[in-house]
Amino acid sequence: MELAVFYAFAALTLGSALLVVSLKNTARALFLFFVVLFGMAGLFIFALADFVAITQIMVYVGGVLILMIFAFMLSNKELLADLQNTSSKFLSLPNWQSLLLCIGFLSVMTYGIIEWQENTPKWITENIRHENILKSSDNNINQLGIKFMTQYLLPFEVISIFLLAALIGAAHLSRKEDPN
Amino acid sequence: MITLTHFLLVSTCLFCIGLYAIIAKRNAIMILVGIEFIINASILNLVAFSRYDKVNYGGQVFALFAIVLAAAAVAVGLAIILNVYRKYKTINPDNITDLRD
Numbered sequence: 001m002e003l004a005v006f007y008a009f010a011a012l013t014l015g016s017a018l019l020v021v022s023l024k025n026t027a028r029a030l031f032l033f034f035v036v037l038f039g040m041a042g043l044f045i046f047a048l049a050d051f052v053a054i055t056q057i058m059v060y061v062g063g064v065l066i067l068m069i070f071a072f073m074l075s076n077k078e079l080l081a082d083l084q085n086t087s088s089k090f091l092s093l094p095n096w097q098s099l100l101l102c103i104g105f106l107s108v109m110t111y112g113i114i115e116w117q118e119n120t121p122k123w124i125t126e127n128i129r130h131e132n133i134l135k136s137s138d139n140n141i142n143q144l145g146i147k148f149m150t151q152y153l154l155p156f157e158v159i160s161i162f163l164l165a166a167l168i169g170a171a172h173l174s175r176k177e178d179p180n
Numbered sequence: 181m182i183t184l185t186h187f188l189l190v191s192t193c194l195f196c197i198g199l200y201a202i203i204a205k206r207n208a209i210m211i212l213v214g215i216e217f218i219i220n221a222s223i224l225n226l227v228a229f230s231r232y233d234k235v236n237y238g239g240q241v242f243a244l245f246a247i248v249l250a251a252a253a254v255a256v257g258l259a260i261i262l263n264v265y266r267k268y269k270t271i272n273p274d275n276i277t278d279l280r281d
Contacts, residue, residue: 166252
């Protein structure tokens with residue numbers, strides 16, 4: 001039952017991701033990107049990472065996607081004409097070279113995963129044997145907060161400075177140039 | 181309980197869709213979306229492995245870091261795209277061939 005729901009979410013995510021890459025209309029593709037991100041958040045919950053799922057929705061849907069739609073509307077004057085365009089070509093044909101490359105890569109990685117299954121890393125089998133894995137009754141967010149403020153304090157600070165620098169850089173880049 | 185293999189398979193598929201978007205798309209914004217797909221696939225892997233690591237929570241912590249990095253990358257990338265559009269009046273990477281003006 002759990003697996004069926006998991007694969008329903010996976011099918012939702014992968015199906016809309018395929019539509020995103022095959023739609024001709026960029027506006028529609030960007031709004032479908034919403035669906036992909038929500039589906040990914042659902043998949044995170046299956047791995048018992050509820051905080052990561054909420055962060056995914058807040059950061060991606062609230063930040064990244066809005067930015068992308070802004071950039072799209074600022075860089076495409078034919079948006080409205082594009083939206084009303086009812087041409088017969090709804091999907092763009094995939095060009096076969098990139099399709100071939102991707103399917104080849106997919107088969108190689110799938111083969112790798114199947115091979116990898118036989119010799120799982122030792123720490124995973126150890127932790128499964130000692131019942132030392134996350135359970136749905138655990139208080140994950142609490143533990144995560146403690147870890148952030150103790151064990152992972154330095155990476156946390158570094159990422160904060162990095163985010164500040166990146167946002168200042170982005171604001172500087174997108175500023176209007178002086179007329180002279 | 182869902183084993184690791186299912187997560188790995190789903191994230192592999194998402195990775196390949198992102199790869200296709202990067203190679204085949206003719207629009208810089210869609211290429212950024214492809215990069216987001218790839219980052220999301222890696223986050224799914226981190227989170228799936230983190231389930232077996234109750235002591236350190238390494239996977240979930242670094243999944244959060246990866247989300248922050250992706251947000252920063254998108255902010256800078258979109259600023260660059262807007263600047264390029266102002267100069268070239270197009271965001272098709274095939275038409276942007278000069279490194280200097």
